Amino acid sequence: MNTAPGFVLKSLLISSVASMTALVGACSTLPRAPAPPPADVSAAPVGFPSQVRFVGIDPESFDRRANAVVETVRDAARGGAVNVLALSGGGAGGAFGAGALVGMTRHGDRPVFHVVTGVSVGALLAPFAFLGPDWDSELLAGFADGGISKLLRLGGPAILFRPSIYAGGPLRSFVDRLVTQRLVDAVASEAARGRLLLVATTDLDKQETVIWDLGAVAAVGGEAARALFRDVLVASTSIPGVFPPVLIHVTDGERKYDEMHVDGATTVPFLVAPEISQLDRGHVLDLHGGRIYVLVNGALSASPATTKASSFAVISRGFAASSMHGSRRTIELGSEFARRHRMDLQFSYIPTTYPYRGSLDFETDELRRLFEFGMRCSETGELWTRLEAAVEEGRKTLAAPVPAPTCPAPTGVPNPRFAAADAGAVAPTLAGPPWREREP
Numbered sequence: 001m002n003t004a005p006g007f008v009l010k011s012l013l014i015s016s017v018a019s020m021t022a023l024v025g026a027c028s029t030l031p032r033a034p035a036p037p038p039a040d041v042s043a044a045p046v047g048f049p050s051q052v053r054f055v056g057i058d059p060e061s062f063d064r065r066a067n068a069v070v071e072t073v074r075d076a077a078r079g080g081a082v083n084v085l086a087l088s089g090g091g092a093g094g095a096f097g098a099g100a101l102v103g104m105t106r107h108g109d110r111p112v113f114h115v116v117t118g119v120s121v122g123a124l125l126a127p128f129a130f131l132g133p134d135w136d137s138e139l140l141a142g143f144a145d146g147g148i149s150k151l152l153r154l155g156g157p158a159i160l161f162r163p164s165i166y167a168g169g170p171l172r173s174f175v176d177r178l179v180t181q182r183l184v185d186a187v188a189s190e191a192a193r194g195r196l197l198l199v200a201t202t203d204l205d206k207q208e209t210v211i212w213d214l215g216a217v218a219a220v221g222g223e224a225a226r227a228l229f230r231d232v233l234v235a236s237t238s239i240p241g242v243f244p245p246v247l248i249h250v251t252d253g254e255r256k257y258d259e260m261h262v263d264g265a266t267t268v269p270f271l272v273a274p275e276i277s278q279l280d281r282g283h284v285l286d287l288h289g290g291r292i293y294v295l296v297n298g299a300l301s302a303s304p305a306t307t308k309a310s311s312f313a314v315i316s317r318g319f320a321a322s323s324m325h326g327s328r329r330t331i332e333l334g335s336e337f338a339r340r341h342r343m344d345l346q347f348s349y350i351p352t353t354y355p356y357r358g359s360l361d362f363e364t365d366e367l368r369r370l371f372e373f374g375m376r377c378s379e380t381g382e383l384w385t386r387l388e389a390a391v392e393e394g395r396k397t398l399a400a401p402v403p404a405p406t407c408p409a410p411t412g413v414p415n416p417r418f419a420a421a422d423a424g425a426v427a428p429t430l431a432g433p434p435w436r437e438r439e440p
Contacts, residue, residue, distance in 0.1 A: 032247050032258040032260065033249075033256060033257055033258040034257055034258070035205035035206075035257055035258065035259055035260070036205075036250060036252065036257040036259065038206070040252060041055045042252055043250040043251060043252045043257060043259075044250060044251065045228055045248055045249065045250055046249045046250065046251050046256065047220070047224050048217065048220055048224075048228065049216070049220075051213065051216050052212060052213055052216045052217045052220075052228075053210055053211060053212045053213060054210070054211045054213075055203070055206070055208060055210055071194075072194035072195075072196075073114055073115065073194055073195075073196060074194075075193075075194045076114045076193055076194030076195045077114050081289045081290050081291055082114050082115065082290040082291075083111045083112065083113045083114050083115070083290070083291050083293070084113065084114070084115040084116075084117070084272070084290065084291070084292045084293065085113040085115070085116045085117070085129055085293045085294075085295070086117045086118075086122075086270045086271055086272045086292065086293070086294045086295070086334075087116070087117065087118040087119070087122030087123070087125050087126050087129060087270065087295050087297070088119055088120070088122050088265070088269050088270035088294070088295065088296045088297050088298065088327060089119045089120025089121055089122055089263065089264065089265030089269060089270070089297065089298070089323070089359075090120065090121055090122070090296070090297030090298035090323075090359050091120070091121055091239075091297075091298075091358075091359030091360055091362075092121075092358070092359055092360060092361050092362050092366070092367060092370070093121065093297035093298040093299075093350060093356070093359050093370070094121030094122065094124060094125060094143060094297045095143045095144065095367040095368075095370040095371040095374070096295075096297055096350050096370050096371070096373065096374040097121075097122065097125050097295045097297045097374065098125055098128075098139045098140075098142070098143035098144065098371055098374065099143070099144065099370065099371035099372060099373065099374030099375035099376075099378070100295055100348060100374040100375065100377065100378045100383055101125065101128065101129055101136070101139060101295075101378075102136045102139055102140065102371075102375050102378070103374060103375035103376065103377065103378025103379045103383065104378045104383070105133040105136055106375070106378070106379050107378050107379050107380075107381060109381070110132075110133060111291070111293075112132070113129060113130065113195075113293075114194070114195050114196070115195070115196045115198070116129050116130040116195075116196070116197050116198070117198045117199070117200070117270065117271035117272070118198070118199045118200075118236070118270075118271075119199070119200045119236065119264040119265050119268060119269065119270050119271060120236055120237050120239075120263050120264055120265040121237055121297055122270060122295070122297060123199040123200070123232075123233050123236035123237060123264065124142070124175065124178065124233055124236075124237060125139070125143075125295075125297075126197060126199055126214075127178075127179075127183060127187055127197065127214070127233075130187065130190060130195065130197045131183070131186050131187065131190065135183075138178065138183075142174070142178060143367065143371055144367065144368050144371040144372070171234060171237065171238070171243055172230075172234050175230055175233050175234050175237070176230055178233075179226060179229050179230040179233065180226075181223075181226055184218045184225055184226045184229050185218070185221075187214060187215055187218040187229075188215065188218035188219045188221065188225075190215070191214075191215025191216070191218060191219060192215075192219070195215070196213065196215060197213070197214040197215050198211050198212065198213060198214070198271060199211070199212045199214055199232055199233065199236050199264070200212070200236060200264030200267075200268055200271055201232060201235040201236045201246075201261040201262065201263075201264045202261065202262050202263060202264055202266040202267045203259055203260070203261055204240070204245060204260045204261065204262055205259055205260055206259075207267075208267065209264065209267040209268050210261065211271065212232045214229055214232065217229050217232070228248075231246050231248065232248075232261075234246050235248070235261035235262060235263075235264075236261075236263060236264045237263060238261075238262050238263050239262070239263045239265075239266075240262045240263060240266060242360075245260045245261060245262045246260075246261045246262070247259070247260060247261075248261055265323070268330070269296075269323065269326045269327045269330050270294060270296070270327070270330060272292060272294060272330065272333070272334035272337065272345075288341060288342040288343070289342065289343070289344075290341070290343040290344070291343065291344045291345075291346070292334060292338050292343055292344070292345040292346070293345075293346055293347070293348075293384065294331060294334060294345065294346070294347035294348070295347070295348055296327050296331075296347060296348065296349035296350070297350070298323060298324070298327065298349065298350055298356075298359060299320070299324060299349060299350045299351075299352065299356055300324060300327055300328055300331075300349045300390075301324070301352050302320065302321075302324065302352065303352055316358065319359075320358065320359075323359070327349075331347060331387070335387050345386070345387070346384035346385065346386055347384065347385065347386075347387075347390075347408075348377070348383045348384055348385065348408045348409075349408055350370070351405065351406060351407065351408055353404065353405045353406045354370075354373060354405040355405070356370070373405060376407070377407035377408065377409075380407065381409075382407035382408065382409045382410060383407065383408060383409065384408070384409060385408045385409040389409065390408070
């Protein structure tokens with residue numbers, strides 16, 4: 001299978017040309033029932049309670065059970081700090097995040113995360129991050145031993161009449177192998193202790209983010225729970241036009257509808273703020289001293305380079321720029337949220353010094369190298385950085401480029417328990433490349 005970046009970009013160009021035709025042709029190749037009425041946010045997956053998800057335009061649905069969520073998370077933390085892990089999208093960059101998680105285990109500093117959130121490829125990592133080190137072998141098999149490298153297979157000559165350029169079978173089969181009944185039962189068991197596993201998809205009909213409580217899905221039990229769990233993960237990783245959308249069958253109690261769901265990163269790069277702030281809407285959850293860890297499965301800066309005057313180069317750098325700036329903005333929001341609540345936010349990312357070839361480079365050897373790089377950064381204690389340190393490191397890289405790949409925290413960043421700080425201070429912001437503080 002040809003997964004070279006140029007080949008992938010040519011395929012993306014075909015997708016852009018075919019998108020309008022595909023939407024029309026989808027009626028014959030992807031039969032579906034109508035979507036729920038625009039104002040209807042009460043519809044739930046058939047056979048499941050409405051509590052298995054929150055629609056982005058309906059925060060009241062979260063408020064109605066906020067107190068229960070607050071109490072369960074507080075109980076899970078057993079009076080200690082609440083640990084939140086947010087896993088971003090990034091396609092092939094997920095190998096970095098997978099390696100980082102395994103490296104944290106080997107370094108001996110992997111916390112128990114009371115809230116784990118995932119978007120796109122981060123959604124595939126999220127259940128294993130949630131379940132802990134005992135599931136590291138699954139991460140190795142999926143992201144270092146070639147499992148994820150077989151996802152790109154062209155859909156055939158009828159591409160112009162399909163909703164995606166790549167066939168959905170390989171992605172669905174890959175996720176189906178990951179989501180075993182044992183995994184779903186284990187998630188249900190941990191969720192019963194009060195921990196949260198949240199994954200985002202994008203409802204194309206509403207063009208809004210949908211946040212799924214996979215612990216609540218798993219609690220339903222049986223094959224139905226496993227199937228919906230799997231479908232949500234497939235949807236969260238299905239880049240529009242690249243992989244087929246996923247239809248979720250829903251009902252309002254009287255009528256049945258279909259919703260079309262795609263990649264969660266279409267609307268949000270990862271879930272920290274303002275989404276996580278819903279846990280504190282009534283200011284009843286004391287988050288002071290809590291810790292937020294953000295694993296960005298991609299780059300946050302890029303070395304300036306002359307862009308070739310070709311469609312492929314323009315598509316590639318445009319996509320990368322959009323993803324990079326979306327992640328920056330969300331880190332800034334998360335950092336401000338953490339500062340306001342006197343939490344400690346640390347994050348990691350694929351640094352500019354690493355020869356990263358992009359989110360659609362699923363070549364097996366490259367995935368393995370990226371996995372091993374993320375693992376090494378964790379094992380040496382150089383994975384996590386803070387906003388101030390990242391800004392300074394970006395300045396150094398710009399002034400004197402480092403010839404060899406360096407971890408996000410090249411000299412290590414101390415990880416003490418957060419001490420009270422000035423909640424009203426203004427945090428540095430990301431801009432670049434690589435990074436610099438914005439002018440006042």
